[in-house]
Amino acid sequence: MLIELHLLQSFPVSNLNRDDLGQPKTARFGGYTRARISSQSLKRAARNLFDQHGLDPAELGVRTKRLRDAAAALLTTRGRDEERALEICQAGLEELGFAAHAATGLTKYLLYVGKPAQQLLADYCDQRWDELTKAVTEAKKRKEKQEKTPRKTAAAKTAAKKPTKQIQQEAKRILDGTRAADIAMFGRMIADNTDFNVNAASQVAHALSTHAVVNEFDYYTALDDLRPDAEPAADMIGTIDFNAACFYRYANLDLNQLAQNLPEDPDLVARSARAWLYSFIHAVPGGKQNSMAARTMPQTLLGVVRETGAWNLANAFLSPVTDVPDLMAASTQRLVDHFQQLRSFYGDTQLRNVTVASVGPNLPGVADEETAPSVDEFVSRLLTATKG
Structure with missing residues (x-):
């Protein structure tokens, strides 16, 4: 209907x-x-x-590239070190299949997620803190090795790991949109993993x-x-289309x-x-x-x-x-x-x-x-x- x-x-x-x-x-x-x-x-x-x-x-979604920062801020309030929390949340996102920019922490596209996603990602990273810390340490070692041997950088790069079924289930839980009314209406497309896609219930014409x-x-x-009255002139000129x-x-x-x-x-x-x-x-x-x-x-x-x-x-x-x-x-x-x-x-x-x-x-x-x-x-x- x-x-x-x-x-x-x-x-x-x-x-x-x-x-x-x-x-x-x-x-x-x-x-x-x-x-x-x-x-x-x-x-x-x-x-x-x-x-x-x-x-x-709380029943509406969030469209953001800054999920890492939001989750890290929550971990900081729990007593975690701010810089380390950012690293762990970035590693957590990558483990879930969503790479973030190394410098900015922004995901490569906007993620449309339910409001609880920030909390759920923070919980996930908190629970897997030791495992993710190890992943961060190993990543730093690989980067240092590549910097020392720049000619072998291309060969040294490894393909991104595909999340296990268990990790994929965790990703679905964190990115769950079944309680977000606007995601249900307008849909969600994630090119890297179509399992997270939601077919839009609403169509809108131009x-x-x-x-x-x-x-x-x-x-x-x-x-x-x-400006002195003796110097009349326009100090800014422009146009606005309409x-x-x-x-x-x-x-x-x-x-x-x-x-x-x-x-x-x-x-x-x-x-x-x-x-x-x-x-x-x-x-x-x-x-x-x-x-x-x-x-x-x-x-x-x-x-x-x-x-x-x-x-x-x-x-x-x-x-x-x-x-x-x-x-x-x-x-x-x-x-x-x-x-x-x-x-x-x-x-x-x-x-x-x-x-x-x-x-x-x-x-x-x-x-x-x-x-x-x-x-x-x-x-x-x-x-x-x-x-x-």
């Missing part, structure tokens, strides 16, 4: 998600340039709101503007407050996959689904917000609970909305009409619930029983439909 969320949200002057040149991201769609917000940006904005909508911070856009830039100057657009946003949540990722905890599954809905409705990326304050809310919300399938309704805007006095109203009508056309052509037997909410007048073409008067009622109807 899936919950689908379709949102129309208009942003004024903004640069919510920029590319490597600092410009708002765009994409060509239907032969026209559209404003774009990446799925990664939207997911992060939503993930940062989960603890405000019913999930405890948001696209319902109309064509042309990025613009704001030319600005800044003055030195202590656009203004009405976005179509789409995301879905597979409740069966979510339950599989959070086994034997139906309460956490239910609270995760609720948090997912509210967080994606309220999610706004943080790019350039201090200088542009584009803090808007979705104007039109279409929610669907379905048994099978999934419909991204972006093709409602394959031909861009143009030359209309009310861009949001025209985009809303396009969205509703396209959904009703798909519903009529492909049938709606797989649909459990359709609920529409709008900040404004009732929507033409939407039955009264499918219209919700508030966001709370909107969310409530969708969640209730998942229980039937």
Whole structure:
């Protein structure tokens, strides 16, 4: 069973998600340039709101390269020497199959782990302190030997040891994500060991503007407050890129996959689904917000609970909305009409619930029983439909 969320949200002057040149991201769609917000940006904005909508911070994951440092800090509070704790935790990570940089201690990629991972790694290293100390000592001896015979360095290097089955079980326990709601929703991929991968329960599309856009830039100057009045001039000159657009946003949540990722905890599954809905409705990326304050809310919300399938309704805007006095109203009508056309052509037997909410007048073409008067009622109807 899936919950689908379709949102129309208009942003004024903004640069919510920029590319490597600092410009708002765009994409060509239907032969026209559209404003774009990446799925990664939207997911992060939503993930940062989960603890405000019913999930405890302890039920959320951590994305980090600094697991070594976090575990070592815990060992230091237990009385272990700080420098030695760092060495032991690095050796512990390597033993578990996750090499860390010798100088910085950073893993080569971000690890997405449950909050207990820091504590569990510290416990693991504490329990195996003597064995890991021996491994650290041997590694230092090999390094010294290689430095003395640099020509033989390449031959002296040995392949990384593959963790034993017992160690792999320990790694699974430490990196366990079955109590982390956001890992269950967005998944986890670890290229070095696919046993730790988690299939995402949620799919999130890149948001696209319902109309064509042309990025613009704001030319600005800044003055030195202590410059004498007799020397008027700009002390700083620059530009900030921006656009203004009405976005179509789409995301879905597979409740069966979510339950599989959070086994034997139906309460956490239910609270995760609720948090997912509210967080994606309220999610706004943080790019350039201090200088542009584009803090808007979705104007039109279409929610669907379905048994099978999934419909991204972006093709409602394959031909861009143009030359209309009310861009949001025209985009809303396009969205509703396209959904009703798909519903009529492909049938709606797989649909459990359709609920529409709008900040404004009732929507033409939407039955009264499918219209919700508030966001709370909107969310409530969708969640209730998942229980039937």
